[in-house]
Amino acid sequence: MNKSDSISVFQLILLSMTFIGLKTHVMLISPLIKTAGRDAWITVLLTCLLTLIWVPLLVYVNKKTKGEHLFQWMKKHVNKSFTNVVIFLTIVYLTLMEIVTLRETITWINIIFLQRTPLIILVLLFGFTCCLLAATSIRTISIVNVFLLFFIVILGFFVSFTNFQFKDYSLLQPVLENGYFPVIKRSFF
Structure with a gap:
């Protein structure tokens, strides 16, 4: 990768914020609430603690x-056939994740904003x-x-402040009403 196509750590953080926000709002909140119920917020805290264990592991592997790029390192130090299988599975996983994210995003946009717009138009536009x-570069x-993130944050604060008067935090109690199992299950699966 040449220097003109690289991004800074700050830009990487902004990309991560967008990805994580999209992933949680579009794909994770509904199943999380269905499984963990009113204790879903505890699941999020537990998952954050588990991430604190995961990040040092990534730093260790990087050191x-x-x-070196992980796939290039694997080609040098591991069986090439195994490396090719891992690369293929990674591509399949990322492709499936992209398809599901696109489908969920289009469905969400169609339900919330553009009810009369045909789905095919939205799919073609977003696709x-x-x-x-x-097809461009990571910098683009x-x-x-x-x-995009600027408008997402501004609209997010707008929705938050607008709905503040309707929030009832007493609904979060009793804590662990159904025990620990739903929280632990949602943290890992």
Whole structure:
């Protein structure tokens, strides 16, 4: 990767914020609430603690591979057939995740904002935009993300402050009403 196509740590953090926000709001909140109920917020805290264990593991692997791309390192140190299988499975996983995210996002947009817009129009519009950005560079994606994230944050604060008067935090109690199992199950699965 040449220097003109690299991004800063700050840009990577902004990309992560967008990905995590999209993933949680679009795909995770409903199943989380269905499984863990009113204790879903405890599940989020437990998962954050588990992430504190995961991050040092990633740093350790990065130091052991001396910052080399993981797939290149695997090709040098592990069986090439196994490496190719891991690469193939990673591509399949990311493709499936992209399809599900696109489907869920389009469905959400269609229900919330654009009820009368045909789904095929939304799919073509979003699909074309994503393909166009993917065909450019990570730097272009990062620049577009900065503008997109700005509006996401502004609208998020607007929705939060507008709905503040209707929030009833007493509904969060009793804590662990159904025991520990639903919280632990949702944290790991």
